[in-house]
Amino acid sequence: MLASLILCCFALSGCWDYKELEQQALLTGLGYDVGGKGDFLVIAYLDEQQSSAGDKAPQAQKAQTQVVVVKSKHALESYHLLSLQIPQFKYVSHLYTMVFSEAFAKSSSFSEIVDRITRVGAVRRRTSLLVTPDHVKDVYSQRLPGADSTARGLPDLVLQGNLLQLVPRIDLNEFVYQSTLPGVDAMLPEIHVVESNGHPVLKVAGAAVFHRMKMVGCLTPEDVRTLLWLMGKSGHSFLALPGFQKNDAAFFHTGEIHTAIKTSVRGGRPFADVKVELTGTLAAYRGEHLLRKADIKQLESMASRVFRKKLIRILKKTQAMKADPVGFGVLVRAQVGSAVWRKRYVHWSEEEYPRMTVHIQVKTHISSAEATDSPISVQQTESGSPQS
Amino acid sequence: MQQLDARSAAWIVFVVIASTATLYLPAISIQQAQNGAWLSPVLAVPFGFLTYGLIWALRRRHPGQSFTAIALAVFGPVIGRVIVILMVVFLWQAGVIILRQLLGFIKTFILLETPILVVDFILSLAIWLALRYRVTVLGKVNQMVGFTLAALLAVLLISAMPDIHMSAFTPWLESGWKGLVRGAIVPATWYSQIVLLIFVWHEMKPDETALLDRRIIWMLLSTTLFLMIVNIAVLGVLGVQESARSGFPTLEIARYVQLGAGVQLQRLDILFIIPWILAAIFKIIFFYYGACAIIRDLLQHTTFDAFSSGVVFSGMGVVLVVFPKASITSYFISYDWPVYGLFFQVGIPLLLVISSLIRSRLKSWLSHAGGSS
Numbered sequence: 001m002l003a004s005l006i007l008c009c010f011a012l013s014g015c016w017d018y019k020e021l022e023q024q025a026l027l028t029g030l031g032y033d034v035g036g037k038g039d040f041l042v043i044a045y046l047d048e049q050q051s052s053a054g055d056k057a058p059q060a061q062k063a064q065t066q067v068v069v070v071k072s073k074h075a076l077e078s079y080h081l082l083s084l085q086i087p088q089f090k091y092v093s094h095l096y097t098m099v100f101s102e103a104f105a106k107s108s109s110f111s112e113i114v115d116r117i118t119r120v121g122a123v124r125r126r127t128s129l130l131v132t133p134d135h136v137k138d139v140y141s142q143r144l145p146g147a148d149s150t151a152r153g154l155p156d157l158v159l160q161g162n163l164l165q166l167v168p169r170i171d172l173n174e175f176v177y178q179s180t181l182p183g184v185d186a187m188l189p190e191i192h193v194v195e196s197n198g199h200p201v202l203k204v205a206g207a208a209v210f211h212r213m214k215m216v217g218c219l220t221p222e223d224v225r226t227l228l229w230l231m232g233k234s235g236h237s238f239l240a241l242p243g244f245q246k247n248d249a250a251f252f253h254t255g256e257i258h259t260a261i262k263t264s265v266r267g268g269r270p271f272a273d274v275k276v277e278l279t280g281t282l283a284a285y286r287g288e289h290l291l292r293k294a295d296i297k298q299l300e301s302m303a304s305r306v307f308r309k310k311l312i313r314i315l316k317k318t319q320a321m322k323a324d325p326v327g328f329g330v331l332v333r334a335q336v337g338s339a340v341w342r343k344r345y346v347h348w349s350e351e352e353y354p355r356m357t358v359h360i361q362v363k364t365h366i367s368s369a370e371a372t373d374s375p376i377s378v379q380q381t382e383s384g385s386p387q388s
Numbered sequence: 389m390q391q392l393d394a395r396s397a398a399w400i401v402f403v404v405i406a407s408t409a410t411l412y413l414p415a416i417s418i419q420q421a422q423n424g425a426w427l428s429p430v431l432a433v434p435f436g437f438l439t440y441g442l443i444w445a446l447r448r449r450h451p452g453q454s455f456t457a458i459a460l461a462v463f464g465p466v467i468g469r470v471i472v473i474l475m476v477v478f479l480w481q482a483g484v485i486i487l488r489q490l491l492g493f494i495k496t497f498i499l500l501e502t503p504i505l506v507v508d509f510i511l512s513l514a515i516w517l518a519l520r521y522r523v524t525v526l527g528k529v530n531q532m533v534g535f536t537l538a539a540l541l542a543v544l545l546i547s548a549m550p551d552i553h554m555s556a557f558t559p560w561l562e563s564g565w566k567g568l569v570r571g572a573i574v575p576a577t578w579y580s581q582i583v584l585l586i587f588v589w590h591e592m593k594p595d596e597t598a599l600l601d602r603r604i605i606w607m608l609l610s611t612t613l614f615l616m617i618v619n620i621a622v623l624g625v626l627g628v629q630e631s632a633r634s635g636f637p638t639l640e641i642a643r644y645v646q647l648g649a650g651v652q653l654q655r656l657d658i659l660f661i662i663p664w665i666l667a668a669i670f671k672i673i674f675f676y677y678g679a680c681a682i683i684r685d686l687l688q689h690t691t692f693d694a695f696s697s698g699v700v701f702s703g704m705g706v707v708l709v710v711f712p713k714a715s716i717t718s719y720f721i722s723y724d725w726p727v728y729g730l731f732f733q734v735g736i737p738l739l740l741v742i743s744s745l746i747r748s749r750l751k752s753w754l755s756h757a758g759g760s761s
Contacts, residue, residue: 014502014506015502016503016506017500017501017502118630122497125644173551173644177553177626177630180627180628180630181553181556181629327555330555330558333558333559334555334558334559335559336559338559341559
């Protein structure tokens with residue numbers, strides 16, 4: 001019993017590790033940017049705890065948020081300099097987001113920082129990483145509606161963007177996994193400060209592509225959506241299709257997507273066969289005549305053609321970027337074995353992926369064909385008011 | 389008199405193997421076997437069966453006798469004493485190494501600013517107090533600790549399943565069979581630590597002997613499956629490079645786990661940390677128990693209360709002098725420990741069995757020769 005009681009001491013903070021609430025600063029967001037003279041800037045988004053000791057009102061215990069900026073010649077040093085400006089003990093176990101400017105993500109310091117933060121045991125591996133073409137300070141200085149702090153709200157914003165297939169959803173662990181796995185290159189969601197009704201607001205859209213932990217290019221939201229489809233990740237998104245005549249338009253709502261990628265190596269050259277099966281519904285149609293089953297078939301082949309074109313476009317774009325975010329290299333490596341890979345394909349993204357030939361087959365199925373057999377017809381009455 | 393039952397003995401096997409292995413095995417095995425590391429426990433478990441087979445053979449040949457009595461009977465009073473004293477030193481310093489690993493873990497993750505000497509003293513005090521109890525009490529409490537560790541870690545690992553990447557396991561056996569064998573060497577030494585059963589053997593219920601064999605075999609197989617799942621989760625979530633680089637990859641998994649989408653429960657790792665610390669303490673206790681039991685039998689005392697404090701507190705003093713940094717123990721375990729550990733854990737029981745066989749054959753041959761002459 002006595003031994004158990006003594007062991008319970010380890011569940012306590014002890015005499016030396018005890019910190020009062022007002023001595024704690026919760027680091028909920030961290031940003032890295034490059035300053036005007038090439039200096040590195042580290043931006044810390046802090047939730048500073050205030051104790052209610054001595055106060056009777058319960059609301060006296062609240063968190064205050066502040067943004068601290070530190071400048072240094074070296075990225076690693078800049079984080080340590082934070083300690084000189086923040087007197088409280090910094091806790092990184094509540095780090096929700098890390099935002100990097102594109103300039104910083106393109107520098108070699110980016111990999112140093114990622115390496116460093118994954119070595120700090122207490123850092124959350126669920127932390128969301130984002131890249132911005134704007135200044136990091138501008139991102140953290142915006143308020144997110146409904147969120148108690150910007151740093152805490154950003155992961156939810158990314159989640160929403162991912163549901164609409166505008167951004168990839170990737171956390172620190174996923175990013176490190178993809179960056180260290182041979183044959184695949186990682187992506188991070190992009191965040192922008194845009195004008196809306198004369199006010200700056202935050203918007204997640206697009207992705208930054210990395211190779212060997214260095215940013216090599218950007219993808220538009222449309223590219224990201226196509227890539228997510230190619231990776232077989234379904235979501236709630238629409239594909240705009242041209243109709244049968246000039247003013248026609250159709251909107252295909254994607255449902256389930258099944259992608260099968262098969263790679264082969266012939267004469268040392270990689271090939272890939274991509275088969276995509278797309279199932280969805282016709283969300284909207286604007287045209288001169290009512291849709292029949294034959295028209296649906298035509299729309300299906302139209303959707304397949306449009307989608308195939310998009311796939312070819314994104315593959316060419318990533319090949320030009322010399323980055324393989326889909327992970328064709330992982331499949332090739334599994335096929336040839338690690339010894340051959342190390343010998344021949346070690347520079348996969350730079351040398352092999354750009355010259356890889358990809359055959360794409362797309363099959364689209366519009367599942368709500370029955371509904372379009374008797375569509376809602378809107379007729380003009382004599383008085384001119386619409387009547388269904 | 390209360391005696392140790394078969395279930396408690398089986399849980400001693402689990403705690404002795406799995407306590408350190410859950411935290412240290414993935415990184416050590418993955419460094420060598422890369423993505424084939426999840427198979428390392430399968431290659432290492434034969435050492436567990438071999439060690440158990442050896443102590444089973446000793447039990448059959450010398451029923452009801454302690455390790456010291458067997459060594460003295462087989463090797464004679466002089467060599468027998470040298471062997472058992474060497475065994476005392478081995479068991480004591482094995483306990484010291486685990487203590488150093490535990491201190492390093494607590495200092496790195498829980499009590500960052502508390503002086504290490506304070507933690508060392510508190511742990512040693514707890515171990516010393518625990519050693520004052522009989523092995524039946526220790527066995528029962530250990531059973532609870534072992535079950536808690538297994539159950540909570542299983543929950544965490546199951547929760548980590550959605551985050552597992554299948555791409556981490558391709559191509560099949562990245563570093564080949566040689567790498568796989570290299571990755572199984574260190575876990576083999578952990579499996580052979582079930583040699584500790586030899587020191588509690590004569591305090592077991594005699595009517596549960598047959599049951600014990602079955603339970604030990606099942607426990608060895610269950611522990612292997614458990615360690616395989618730990619390795620699969622670590623490899624699948626972190627990947628080969630990150631697992632090999634991380635000092636405590638299992639802890640990283642425990643931290644990464646999310647119970648359901650959008651559930652923001654933080655510091656779930658405490659569900660792993662607390663039972664792991666308790667299990668590691670029990671492992672130290674069993675090593676020190678072995679050392680104390682030998683001294684007790686050698687000095688022909690009935691209890692070891694008189695010298696358990698010497699064993700425990702000398703370890704407390706030595707641990708920080710010999711291993712000033714926890715990283716030294718990691719290097720020691722990866723490179724020096726396998727040969728050294730296997731010599732004492734497998735080599736000495738093997739020597740005892742062989743010598744005992746030769747001795748009895750020689751005796752029967754001599755009596756036969758004497759009778760015929």
